[in-house]
Amino acid sequence: xxxxxxxxxxxxxxxxxxxxxxxxxxxxxxxxxxxxxxxxxxxxxxxxxxxxxxxxxxxxxxxxxxxxxxxxxxxxxxxxxxxxxxxxxxxxxxxxxxxxxxxxxxxxxxxxxxxxxxxxxxxxxxxxxxxxxxxxxxxxxxxxxxxxxxxxxxxxxxxxxxxxxxxxxxxxxxxxxxxxxxxxxxxxxxxxxxxxxxxxxxxx
Amino acid sequence: xxxxxxxxxxxxxxxxxxxxxxxxxxxxxxxxxxxxxxxxxxxxxxxxxxxxxxxxxxxxxxxxxxxxxxxxxxxxxxxxxxxxxxxxxxxxxxxxxxxxxxxxxxxxxxxxxxxxxxxxxxxxxxxxxxxxxxxxxxxxxxxxxxxxxxxxxxxxxxxxxxxxxxxxxxxxxxxxxxxxxxxxxxxxxxxxxxxxxxxxxxxx
Numbered sequence: 001x002x003x004x005x006x007x008x009x010x011x012x013x014x015x016x017x018x019x020x021x022x023x024x025x026x027x028x029x030x031x032x033x034x035x036x037x038x039x040x041x042x043x044x045x046x047x048x049x050x051x052x053x054x055x056x057x058x059x060x061x062x063x064x065x066x067x068x069x070x071x072x073x074x075x076x077x078x079x080x081x082x083x084x085x086x087x088x089x090x091x092x093x094x095x096x097x098x099x100x101x102x103x104x105x106x107x108x109x110x111x112x113x114x115x116x117x118x119x120x121x122x123x124x125x126x127x128x129x130x131x132x133x134x135x136x137x138x139x140x141x142x143x144x145x146x147x148x149x150x151x152x153x154x155x156x157x158x159x160x161x162x163x164x165x166x167x168x169x170x171x172x173x174x175x176x177x178x179x180x181x182x183x184x185x186x187x188x189x190x191x192x193x194x195x196x197x198x199x200x201x202x203x204x
Numbered sequence: 205x206x207x208x209x210x211x212x213x214x215x216x217x218x219x220x221x222x223x224x225x226x227x228x229x230x231x232x233x234x235x236x237x238x239x240x241x242x243x244x245x246x247x248x249x250x251x252x253x254x255x256x257x258x259x260x261x262x263x264x265x266x267x268x269x270x271x272x273x274x275x276x277x278x279x280x281x282x283x284x285x286x287x288x289x290x291x292x293x294x295x296x297x298x299x300x301x302x303x304x305x306x307x308x309x310x311x312x313x314x315x316x317x318x319x320x321x322x323x324x325x326x327x328x329x330x331x332x333x334x335x336x337x338x339x340x341x342x343x344x345x346x347x348x349x350x351x352x353x354x355x356x357x358x359x360x361x362x363x364x365x366x367x368x369x370x371x372x373x374x375x376x377x378x379x380x381x382x383x384x385x386x387x388x389x390x391x392x393x394x395x396x397x398x399x400x401x402x403x404x405x406x407x408x
Contacts, residue, residue, distance in 0.1 A: 020223075030282070043390060077227060078390060081226075081227075185400075
């Protein structure tokens with residue numbers, strides 16, 4: 001199992017988001033939608049061993065977590081509007097602290113980064129934090145870290161990156177900083193690159 | 205300079221496309237929009253040394269070519285609707301065999317794959333064709349092919365791949381088959397992976 005956690009700093013967490021304006025009124029929800037596509041889609045199918053956790057930290061609050069589960073996912077296409085539509089539906093149901101399924105494979109609850117990090121730590125999952133000055137994942141996969149990467153939880157910021165308080169939390173959770181190359185890229189592009197490194201290791 | 209050519213087998217080439225239905229009525233235009241984003245965007249800016257050539261082979265015909273030029277591009281955001289909107293505008297101007305600029309950095313003309321291949325061949329540009337059984341680009345970059353890759357024209361299919369007649373044309377133009385890993389991926393993901401290999405080689 002691999003998990004991708006994307007922090008949506010301004011992503012709206014209530015009300016009916018507009019599918020015609022995912023970047024604007026929905027708080028750069030387009031960034032999160034692209035991450036869903038990168039993480040779950042391959043050419044002729046879906047990666048079933050992946051969860052994508054979107055942390056929606058925008059208005060009106062409190063934070064919600066929307067989870068896309070590859071194993072049970074249905075009715076998802078690779079275009080941004082498709083994942084956006086499933087997020088829209090998730091935000092329209094009555095949320096609670098307990099995760100509820102809004103559509104097949106999509107789950108929603110009230111929750112924040114701190115809770116999610118705690119849960120992964122309790123499960124003893126290895127945490128990785130995408131950061132420009134991190135260790136290069138193509139080199140790490142050649143080392144004893146390979147098994148950790150295969151079972152990793154990967155934490156990424158959105159277009160605004162990760163704010164200081166969240167970063168401290170991630171570092172306190174003992175996440176290992178990793179990078180995917182010499183240039184700072186879109187979050188969705190980073191996901192594609194991580195998965196390619198893992199694909200190559202698995203299919204050697 | 206690097207060029208990406210994406211063949212949109214069903215992509216609509218006339219009339220006003222619907223930005224609310226890029227996958228459906230616009231003939232999987234979403235695939236091409238994602239390719240534009242992968243090729244041109246990095247985290248804080250745009251790749252200025254890249255052209256993206258979209259070959260629109262769908263209805264009503266004849267084929268058109270829409271070119272996104274990184275160097276002169278303006279008013280483009282990474283979401284699919286943004287590139288879709290610029291394609292929409294390109295399809296609304298009176299096209300001819302001579303390329304015209306529809307919005308800053310976006311150009312349109314009547315044209316097809318055969319013509320484009322001829323033009324690149326006349327310029328003696330090295331052609332690469334993305335195909336699952338091609339040579340692995342991460343290995344090629346270690347060889348004398350590195351300089352060719354840096355100046356490459358990369359040809360990709362869309363969700364339907366490349367049909368037989370187009371593939372013959374590409375092979376006759378002496379394109380070298382390359383691949384990006386063990387799993388068949390979305391065209392946009394392949395572009396991200398190629399550029400990462402080139403970024404790593406340039407910034408070694």
